[in-house]
Amino acid sequence: MVRGKTQMRRIENATSRQVTFSKRRNGLLKKAFELSVLCDAQVALIVFSPRGKLYKFASSSMQETIQRYRNHRKDVHNTLREQHLQQLKQEAIELMKKIELLEASKRKLLGEDLGSCTCEELQQIQQQLEQSLKRIRERKIQVFKEQIDQLKEKEKSLAAENEMLCEIREKIGQQARQESNEDREMVALTESSENSDVETELFIGPPEGRIKRTLTSLYI
Incomplete structure (x- = not known):
């Protein structure tokens, strides 16, 4: 009867695990001994059991x-x-x-050190420099465009702030003119009221009668 293939995993049953350890340990020690004898190999084997017990084999020291x-x-x-x-x-x-x-x-x-360069090498160097200058000019133009765009954005922002300040100044001016008109109206009303009081105190009649009346009031 063919025995099935054993799965390589921990045996959960403690008794089966201990039996398998004993069998395979003995087989391993036997194989180590056979290897050392048959092949004249120097073999050393050390095994610790799950409980910490030492098992060893050495063909020599x-x-x-x-x-x-x-x-x-x-x-x-x-x-x-x-x-x-x-x-x-x-x-x-x-x-x-x-x-x-x-x-x-x-x-x-x-x-520098161009004395040993051939005509082809000098031409290659010239082409490299021209390409470098081209890239530098393109980058410079790009930087200028970015700066111009930034200045335009800043200009728009300043224009918006200026417009807002003008609106605020106009509102303040209107409020100041309104308050000034109200002050003038108050002053006019006050003067009108004072003039009305003065007129009520005036005596209507000939000057002589007014003088006599005044003197009479003084004596009283």
Whole structure:
């Protein structure tokens, strides 16, 4: 009878898990022993059970095998580090070459070190400069247009503020004229009232009778 494939996941039943651990542990130790004998390999095996119990097998000394493993790890680490350093050095050399080429190109664009340039190289430099000048002019025109647009927007904003201030000034002027008219009307009404009081105190009649009446009132 063919046994079904075991699913690689944790066994939930504790008893089954312990039985499987014992069987497979023994099989693993047996395979390690067979590998060391048949192939003359240096094998070291360490297993901890779920409860923390240690099981181990070593074809020779366990400490020697572990130390050999550590030395191997150091060698691998040193090799990888050396390879990384070599890669960094190579990248640095390539970057230095690129920088030298850029510096030489920069000097030629500035009109320096042109003695070794051929006619074709000089023509290429001239074309590069003309293209650069073209891009610079286009950018300058664009900047001017942006500045003009900003000034136009600012002009519109100032015009709107000026219009608003004119409206406010007109309203203030109207209010001031209205208050001035009201003050003049009040003054006129006051003067009219005072003139009316004075007229009521005047005596109508001949001057002599007015004088006598005045003297009589003084004696009384």
